[in-house]
Amino acid sequence: MIIEEQESALVTRATQRDHDAFTRLYQMYFDRIYRYIRLRLGNAVDAEDTTSAVFFNAWRTIHSFSPQRESSFAAWLFRLAHNAVVDRFRSMRDIISLDATGERLAIRAIHPGPEAQIERKLTIHELSTALESLTEEQREVVLLRFVEGLSAREVGDIMGKQEGAVRGMQFRAIESLRRVMTQRRDTSD
Amino acid sequence: MEPQEPQDALDDLRRERLFDSLLSAGDRWRLALNTQAERAADADAGVAEDLALLAHMRALQTGHEETEFARARIGRQLDELMRAEPLGAEAARPPDAHEWRRGRMRALTAPPADEVAAARQRAERSEAERQARRTRRQAIMGILTGRAATLVGALLLLACCALAGVSAAAARALPESPLYAVKRAEETTLLTMSWGDSSRGQSLNLIANHRLGEAATEADLHRLPEARSLLSQFDSAFTELIALTRHAQALHEDTSALTSGIQATVASEQSIGATANALGEASFATVVTSSAQSAMTQMQAAGIGVSANPNQGHDHQGNGNGHGNGNGHGNGNGSGTPGLTPTPKPTHAPHGNGKGKGNGNGQDGSPTPTTTPTATAPPGGS
Numbered sequence: 001m002i003i004e005e006q007e008s009a010l011v012t013r014a015t016q017r018d019h020d021a022f023t024r025l026y027q028m029y030f031d032r033i034y035r036y037i038r039l040r041l042g043n044a045v046d047a048e049d050t051t052s053a054v055f056f057n058a059w060r061t062i063h064s065f066s067p068q069r070e071s072s073f074a075a076w077l078f079r080l081a082h083n084a085v086v087d088r089f090r091s092m093r094d095i096i097s098l099d100a101t102g103e104r105l106a107i108r109a110i111h112p113g114p115e116a117q118i119e120r121k122l123t124i125h126e127l128s129t130a131l132e133s134l135t136e137e138q139r140e141v142v143l144l145r146f147v148e149g150l151s152a153r154e155v156g157d158i159m160g161k162q163e164g165a166v167r168g169m170q171f172r173a174i175e176s177l178r179r180v181m182t183q184r185r186d187t188s189d
Numbered sequence: 190m191e192p193q194e195p196q197d198a199l200d201d202l203r204r205e206r207l208f209d210s211l212l213s214a215g216d217r218w219r220l221a222l223n224t225q226a227e228r229a230a231d232a233d234a235g236v237a238e239d240l241a242l243l244a245h246m247r248a249l250q251t252g253h254e255e256t257e258f259a260r261a262r263i264g265r266q267l268d269e270l271m272r273a274e275p276l277g278a279e280a281a282r283p284p285d286a287h288e289w290r291r292g293r294m295r296a297l298t299a300p301p302a303d304e305v306a307a308a309r310q311r312a313e314r315s316e317a318e319r320q321a322r323r324t325r326r327q328a329i330m331g332i333l334t335g336r337a338a339t340l341v342g343a344l345l346l347l348a349c350c351a352l353a354g355v356s357a358a359a360a361r362a363l364p365e366s367p368l369y370a371v372k373r374a375e376e377t378t379l380l381t382m383s384w385g386d387s388s389r390g391q392s393l394n395l396i397a398n399h400r401l402g403e404a405a406t407e408a409d410l411h412r413l414p415e416a417r418s419l420l421s422q423f424d425s426a427f428t429e430l431i432a433l434t435r436h437a438q439a440l441h442e443d444t445s446a447l448t449s450g451i452q453a454t455v456a457s458e459q460s461i462g463a464t465a466n467a468l469g470e471a472s473f474a475t476v477v478t479s480s481a482q483s484a485m486t487q488m489q490a491a492g493i494g495v496s497a498n499p500n501q502g503h504d505h506q507g508n509g510n511g512h513g514n515g516n517g518h519g520n521g522n523g524s525g526t527p528g529l530t531p532t533p534k535p536t537h538a539p540h541g542n543g544k545g546k547g548n549g550n551g552q553d554g555s556p557t558p559t560t561t562p563t564a565t566a567p568p569g570g571s
Contacts, residue, residue, distance in 0.1 A: 019271045026267060030260050035249070044255055044440060049384075052263040056270060127246065146246045151216065170212075171205040174239045181242070 011073045014062050022062065026055055029074070032148055033081050039143055040085045042128070050088050054081045075154035078144060082158050130180045138173035145170050208236045212243070222247065258436050269381055363403055364415060372399070386437035390430060390447040397426040397454055405461045408473045416473055420480055427454070431487045438492070448493045455484045 007028070013021035033054055038047040057080055070076045131139050137159065144155045145166070152166040159166070211225040226240035359371035376396050383389040400423035407416035430451060437444045462477035488494075 019268075022271065023264070023268070026264065027260075030263070031256060034256055034259055039249075044259070045385075048259045048263065051259065052266055055263060055267055059267065059271060127249070142246070146243050147249055149216070149247060152213075167209050168205065171208050171239075174208070174242065175235070178235070178239055178242055 007073060008067070011065065011067070015065055017063070022059055025073070029077055033077060036078065036081055036143055036148055037085060039128070039131075039147065041088060046088065050081075050084050054084045057084070071151075071154050071157045074150060075157045078148070078150065078154070079158045082140070130177050130184065133180045134173060134176055137169060138176060141166060141169050141173045142177060146174065204233055204236055207233060208239060211236070211240060258432065266381065269377060363406060364419070386433055386440070386442055387444070387447060390433050390437065390444075391450060393426055393430040393433065394447070394450040394454055397423050397430060398457065400426060401454065401458055401461065408465060408470060413473055417476055420476055423458075424480055424483065427484050428487065431491050434493065435491050451488060451493055455481060455488065458484060
C-alpha cells in the first residue's frame with residue numbers, strides 16, 4: 001500500500017513535468033517494460049530502441065495521464081509499450097523471423113529448480129518457441145498477465161477488451177501453451 | 190467442426206473457473222503460484238500444471254548485464270531529452286480536463302442568436318475591408334520582394350558563416366572559454382543523434398579524444414588541477430566506450446573500426462604521458478600514465494589488443510630529428526618549445542613504409558601509429 005501511495009505521488013509530480021519523479025518511475029518500471037518488449041521482439045537491439053521510444057513517449061505525453069481514466073499507471077505505460085511493439089512489427093513484418101528470434105534470446109529463468117508437484121523444467125527456448133504457436137492476442141495475454149503480472153482489468157485496458165474476455169482468453173492461452181510445450185517435450189524425448 | 194460433448198464443455202468451464210479463482214486469489218493475497226498449484230493438484234492435474242508453468246514464467250528475467258546496459262543508455266538519453274526541454278513548456282499545455290471546462294464555459298456564456306447574426310455581419314464587413322487593404326499591400330510588396338529576397342539570402346549566408354565560425358572556434362575551446370559550452374552541447378547532440386553501437390562508439394571515442402586533448406593543453410598551460418579533472422572525464426568516457434564495445438561484441442557486431450579507434454586513443458594518451466615525463470611534468474605524467482594503464486587493462490579485459498608504445502624512439506626534447514618505430518610520417522618542421530598538446534591523431538593506422546621521418550625542432554607532430562610497427566627506426570634518427 002505504501003508503495004502504491006509513493007507511486008501515485010510520483011506520478012502526480014511527473015505529470016507536472018518533474019524530472020526527478022519521472023526518472024524514479026523510469027527506474028521502477030524499466031525492467032518490466034524492457035522484459036515485455038524483449039520477449040515480444042526477440043532481440044536486444046530492437047528491444048532497446050523500442051523501450052527508449054516508449055519512455056520518450058511517456059515523458060512527452062504524461063500530462064495526459066489521468067488516474068480516473070486509467071486503471072493504473074502500469075497499465076498506461078504498458079499500453080504505450082504494446083502500441084510501440086505493434087508499430088515495430090508493422091514496420092518490420094517482413095524482416096522478423098520468429099525462428100531466428102528464439103535462438104537469439106539471451107534470457108534465463110531464475111530459480112529454475114524442479115517443481116515438487118510437477119516435474120517440469122521451463123527453458124526460455126521452450127517458452128519462446130511455444131509462444132509462436134499462440135495467436136497474437138493469446139501471446140499478449142500470456143506476457144502481460146502471466147509474465148508481467150498485470151491484473152485482468154489492466155490487461156483489458158491495454159488490449160481494448162473487457163475484463164471477462166481477458167479471463168476467458170487467459171485460460172485458453174495457458175492451456176494451449178502447456179499443450180504445445182508438452183507435445184514438443186514428448187517429441188524431443 | 191465437431192460438436193462438443195456437454196460433459197466436456199462443463200469440465201472446461203469448471204477448469205477455467207478453478208484456474209481463474211486460484212490465480213486471482215494468488216494475486217490478491219500475494220500467494221506463491223506454486224502453492225496455488227499444489228491446491229489445484231487435488232482437483233485437477235491440468236490446472237495444477239498450468240499454475241506451475243505460470244510460476245516459472247513469473248521468474249523469467251532478462252540477462253542482468255544486458256538490462257543494465259540498456260537501462261543506463263536509455264536513461265542517459267531520457268535525461269538529455271528532459272534537460273533539452275524548456276521547463277514548463279509542456280506544463281503550459283492544458284490537459285484534456287481544462288480543455289473540456291473551457292468548452293463548457295464557452296457554451297454557457299454564448300450570446301443569443303440575433304446578436305450572433307449582427308456580429309457575423311460586422312465580421313463580414315470587417316473582412317472585406319481587410320481584403321482591400323491586403324490587395325494594396327501586396328502590390329507594394331511585389332516591388333520590394335525581389336530586393337528583400339536578395340537581402341535575406343545575404344543575411345542567411347552571413348549567419349551561416351558566423352555559426353560555422355563559432356563552431357570551429359568552439360572546437361578548440363577550453364573549459365575556461367565561453368565557447369566551451371557550445372563545444373559540449375555539440376558533443377551532446379552528436380551523442381544523442383548516434384544510433385547503434387558503432388556510431389555511438391565513434392562519437393564517444395571522439396569525445397574521449399576531446400577531453401584528452403584539453404587535458405594536455407591545460408597541462409601545457411601549467412593548469413594541473415584542470416588537466417587532472419579533464420583526464421578524469423576522459424576516464425569516464427573511455428570506460429563507457431569499452432562497455433559499449435563489449436556490448437557490441439556480445440551481439441556479434443563488427444567492432445573493428447571501434448577497436449582501432451580505441452587503440453589510437455590509448456596510443457595518444459601514452460604519447461602524452463611520455464612527453465609530459467620528458468618535459469619534467471612528473472605529476473601530470475604520473476596521472477596520465479596511470480590512466481593509460483587503466484585504459485589498457487580495460488582493453489585487455491574486453492579482448493582488444495593493445496598497440497605497442499608509440500613513443501619508443503621518439504625524441505621528446507624538442508630537437509627531434511626523427512620519430513621512431515612507426516608507419517607514420519611526422520612532419521614537425523616548426524620551431525619553439527615542444528608541448529604536450531597532441532596534434533589530431535588518425536583513428537586508423539596510417540599506411541607507410543615502415544620508416545618514421547621527422548625533421549624539425551620543437552613540436553611533436555608525429556601521427557601516432559596504432560599497430561605494431563613493421564620496422565623500427567633508431568631513436569633520434571630517421
